[in-house]
Amino acid sequence: MNAGATREKGWAGRPAWMWLAAITLLGAIVRSVMLGHHALWGDEALSLIIARLPLEDLFIRPLDPSPGLYYLVQKLWLPLGEAPWIVRFPSFLFGVATIPAAFWLGKNLDGVKTGLIFAAFVAVFPDLVDYAQEARAYALLVLLEVLALAALASAFPREGSPRPRRLILAAILAIMAVYTHPTAWFVMAPAGLVALYFGWKARIMPPLAAVSLLAGGLLLVIPEIQRSIAYSQVGHFNWLQQPGAFDFLRLLSRLVIPIPIDVTTDMPGLAGWFGAQGIVALLLASQVAALAWLVLARIRVGRTEGVEAPRQLAMAMFAVLALVFPLLIYLAGIITPMVMGRTMLPFTVGIALGLALLVRRLPGKRWGIAAFVFIAAELVLFSPARSKPDWRDVVQVVDGLDPADGVIICADWNAASYLFAHREAELKDRAIFTMVGGAPMTIVGPGENVANGANGFRDRVWIGRVDPARSLQETDRFDPNALNDVAIVQYLCEPAQQALLDEWFDPARTQDVKRYSQGPDYSPTTIERFTL
Numbered sequence: 001m002n003a004g005a006t007r008e009k010g011w012a013g014r015p016a017w018m019w020l021a022a023i024t025l026l027g028a029i030v031r032s033v034m035l036g037h038h039a040l041w042g043d044e045a046l047s048l049i050i051a052r053l054p055l056e057d058l059f060i061r062p063l064d065p066s067p068g069l070y071y072l073v074q075k076l077w078l079p080l081g082e083a084p085w086i087v088r089f090p091s092f093l094f095g096v097a098t099i100p101a102a103f104w105l106g107k108n109l110d111g112v113k114t115g116l117i118f119a120a121f122v123a124v125f126p127d128l129v130d131y132a133q134e135a136r137a138y139a140l141l142v143l144l145e146v147l148a149l150a151a152l153a154s155a156f157p158r159e160g161s162p163r164p165r166r167l168i169l170a171a172i173l174a175i176m177a178v179y180t181h182p183t184a185w186f187v188m189a190p191a192g193l194v195a196l197y198f199g200w201k202a203r204i205m206p207p208l209a210a211v212s213l214l215a216g217g218l219l220l221v222i223p224e225i226q227r228s229i230a231y232s233q234v235g236h237f238n239w240l241q242q243p244g245a246f247d248f249l250r251l252l253s254r255l256v257i258p259i260p261i262d263v264t265t266d267m268p269g270l271a272g273w274f275g276a277q278g279i280v281a282l283l284l285a286s287q288v289a290a291l292a293w294l295v296l297a298r299i300r301v302g303r304t305e306g307v308e309a310p311r312q313l314a315m316a317m318f319a320v321l322a323l324v325f326p327l328l329i330y331l332a333g334i335i336t337p338m339v340m341g342r343t344m345l346p347f348t349v350g351i352a353l354g355l356a357l358l359v360r361r362l363p364g365k366r367w368g369i370a371a372f373v374f375i376a377a378e379l380v381l382f383s384p385a386r387s388k389p390d391w392r393d394v395v396q397v398v399d400g401l402d403p404a405d406g407v408i409i410c411a412d413w414n415a416a417s418y419l420f421a422h423r424e425a426e427l428k429d430r431a432i433f434t435m436v437g438g439a440p441m442t443i444v445g446p447g448e449n450v451a452n453g454a455n456g457f458r459d460r461v462w463i464g465r466v467d468p469a470r471s472l473q474e475t476d477r478f479d480p481n482a483l484n485d486v487a488i489v490q491y492l493c494e495p496a497q498q499a500l501l502d503e504w505f506d507p508a509r510t511q512d513v514k515r516y517s518q519g520p521d522y523s524p525t526t527i528e529r530f531t532l
Contacts, residue, residue: 016112016115016116019116020099020100020103020116020119023099023103023116023119023120023123024096024099024100024119024123026120026123026124027095027096027099027122027123027124027129028092028096030123030124030129031092031095031096031129031132031133032092034133035084035085035088035089035092035133036083036084036085036086036088037084038084038390039084039390039391039392039417039420039421039424040084040087040135040417040420040421040424041390041391041417042413042414042416042417043134043136044084044087044088044134044135044136045416045417045419045420046064046413046416046462047070047071047074047087047135047136048074048078048082048087048135048416048420048454049416049454049457049458049462050063050064050071050074050458050462051071051072051074051075051077051078052075052078052454052455052458053071053458053462053463055068055072055075058071058072058075059179059223059224059227060223060226060227061227061230062227062228062230062231063462063463064231065181065182065231065338066136066137066180066181066182067178067179067180067181067182067224067227067228068179069137069140069176069179069180070136070137070140070141070180070181071137073090073140074087074090074135077089077090082420082423082424083424084135084424087135088133088134088135090135090140091131091132091133091134091135091136091138091139091140092132092133092139094132094139094140094142094143095128095129095131095132095133095139095142095143096132097143098122098128098132098139098142098143098146099119099122099123100119101143101146101147101150102115102118102119102121102122102146102349102352102353103115103116103118103119104147104150104154105118105146105149105150105153105317105353106118106119106353106356108150108153108154108157108158109153109311109313109314109317109353109357110311110314110356110357110360111158111360113360114356114357114360115356117355117356117359117360118352118353118356120372121352121355121356121372122349122352124372125348125351125352127255127341127342127345127348128142128345128348128349128352131342131345136342137180137181138181138342138343138345140180141177141180141181141183141184141345142345142346142349144173144174144176144177144180144184145177145184145187145188145346145349146349147173148170148173148174148177148188148191149170149187149191149317149320149321151166151167151169151170151173152166152167152170152191152194152195153313153317154166155167155170155195155199155204156198156202156204156313158311162199162202162204164199164204164205164209167195167199167204167205167213168213170191170195171213171216171217174188174191174192174217175217175220175221178221178224179221179224181343182228182338183329183338183343183346186324186325186328186329186332186346187320187321187325187346189328190320190324190325190328191317191320192214194313194316194317194320196210197316198313198316232335232336241337242333242334242337242339243333243339248326248330248339251339251341251344252326252344252347254341255341255344255347255348255351256348256351314353314357315357317353318350318353318354318357320350321346321347321349321350321353322347322350322351322353322354323350325346325347325350326344326347329343329344390421391414391417391418391421392421392424392425394418394421394489394525394527395418395421395422395425395427396425397513397514397527398430398487398489398527399425399427399428399430401487401513401527401529403430403485403486403487403529404484404485405431405446405482405483405484405485405486406430406431406432406433406444406446406483406486406487407430407431407432407433407486407487407488407489408433408434408435408440408486408487408488408489408501409432409433409434409489410434410435410488410489410490410491410493410497410498410501411434411435411491411492411493411494411497412434412435412436412441412461414489414491414492415432415434415443415457415461416457418432418489419432419443419444419450419453419454419457420454422450422453423450423451423453423454427450429444429447429448429449429450430444430450431444431445431446431447431448431478432444432450432453433478433486434461435497435500435501436461437497438496438497438500439477440477440478440479440480440504441460441461441476441477441478442456442460442476442477442478443456443457443460443461444456445478459476460476480504480505481504483505483530484531484532485529485530485531485532486505486529486530487513487527487528487529487530488501488505488510488526488527488528488529488530489525489526489527490525490526490528491524491525491526505530506530509530509531509532510528510529510530511528511529511530511531512526512527512528513527513528513529514526514527515527
């Protein structure tokens, strides 16, 4: 970031760096709230399991949708502990760092004040706050994407000569983003086309140098291309369904206006008048109108005295994040579904950038203040209420039962959540089992220390689940006939696995202990006890 930029004036005669520091502090405060309040949920627990794998597995083998860069960070972080706030702290740091990165991008595109407005929106957008409190790759992904776009924009300064070396920095950051999450392709590839177009216009480097840069970048990402293709071929994305066009638009709408209601039940009058889809369509229309206003500002604002029109590069970056990215990820979903709220975070960044460009061109400060208050209100009303799934109550119930032969968790990926919740509670050692397909697998064997269970999950369950070629030894399997007193926890247990449990453990000898209509991962969960 150019030090001279932060010395430029913000508002009220204060230098920009003071405003940026205040905005970053605000973003850090809201991201720290409840950082360690909830136990690690399924995906977070699996992150800690995967981080224990060798580097070759992380970056080469198709073990997870996300490639290895974030897991490398977690691997380096593991010695510091496994308390939820410690595990989530890297994501917290990445989320906070995204705020000055957004300033750098906005400043390079449209000036210091646009950078400050953009940073303020990024500081309080609910989903960006939410995923800075989760031990997954998304906060790192957003940071790297924003930094790559900022470096690209800085190669074409608003004043002065082009800076071709910044394109090399942008390429390095883009490669890092690709090694963080597969959806980075849908931001970095169109951004690369933008760089080629503006580089050609500015004659920023000789054609041979540009071709060499592209070829070098492609060579560096070949291992990730091979890993992604292998992962899609083994079918591990099968659990995710591609949404229809309307559901996809509704998802985008709720990223901007996260209204946690079902319009058919919570708003029956409006639903009867407009129809459920009509209400969501009205929300979408309001957002489309706001974006159309931005385009109108692009055309007319040049005629407004004292206000410059946004640069073409700014509009191109906005289009990449808010328009091209969601279109590409939706089209790619026809082959391999990837559309979820968390994979659409770059769209949220694009909306924040569009709002910053728009607010900068509206007369007076009241519009900017109103937009910031609106987004901050969303954060206050909705984000803290979106608590993470919590397995601690299940662990306490099972501990109260004190089954002599241990506990069986179905399905297997939820066993990681149970394992870390058990370890956090520092309860007595207990055998923990799960099922990989139809195979009854041991995580923590009888007499083993639960504190070492993460390594057991890695060696006995995870590798065998994602890589059948590395078959597990029969000694890693438990004998259902040898278990006379076990607790059975079922959440998203597949029908075939449920049938096996009924075959192994006579339902007539199985007692319902507790049922959760919305269990630790928001779906029905049951705790049963089998005694012989």
